[in-house]
Amino acid sequence: MPTQPPSDPFAAHKFNPLDIPTHLLERFEESPLLSFPPLTMPAETGIYGLYVGDELIYFGKATGKSHLRKRFSEHARKIGGRKNIKLSQLQCRFLMIAEEWVHYAEHHLIDHYELEWNGSGFGSHVPGAGRPGVKGPPTWDQKYPRK
Numbered sequence: 001m002p003t004q005p006p007s008d009p010f011a012a013h014k015f016n017p018l019d020i021p022t023h024l025l026e027r028f029e030e031s032p033l034l035s036f037p038p039l040t041m042p043a044e045t046g047i048y049g050l051y052v053g054d055e056l057i058y059f060g061k062a063t064g065k066s067h068l069r070k071r072f073s074e075h076a077r078k079i080g081g082r083k084n085i086k087l088s089q090l091q092c093r094f095l096m097i098a099e100e101w102v103h104y105a106e107h108h109l110i111d112h113y114e115l116e117w118n119g120s121g122f123g124s125h126v127p128g129a130g131r132p133g134v135k136g137p138p139t140w141d142q143k144y145p146r147k
Helices: 020-030 068-080 099-113 139-143
Strands: 046-052 055-062 090-096
Touching: 020 090, 020 099, 046 068, 046 099, 055 068, 055 099, 068 090
Parallel strands: none
Antiparallel strands: 046 055, 046 090
16 A cells, blocks of 8 residues: 555555555464463464564464464474474564465565565475475574474
């Protein structure tokens, strides 16, 4: 959404319902920041962000059988078995979104944030050098080796 000049007295009252990327970003950033993993999670499709401290470091999606609860559980197990990082350092936020919008939302927010762990091998279900285009261990595995 184009920003309005500061002299526009009606800037705060303008709304473009078709500006989905801006609304998505605003809604995500307004969602509560929670400890990771949260005590309860819905078995719903959606998008989520993981934070180390207050820094957003990973953005992911949860679809179909890999709903939010399952993805957070997978990530918690992976992080819990690594050196150089502790679950207590992490926080998260998430949005429940209809499955047909999940891929779009994830793609848009990954492009917006350009995060350290995205593309590092962290969230992939295909480990290590088995990932397409990856030779040798992923950068995430190098930075956070198995215990």
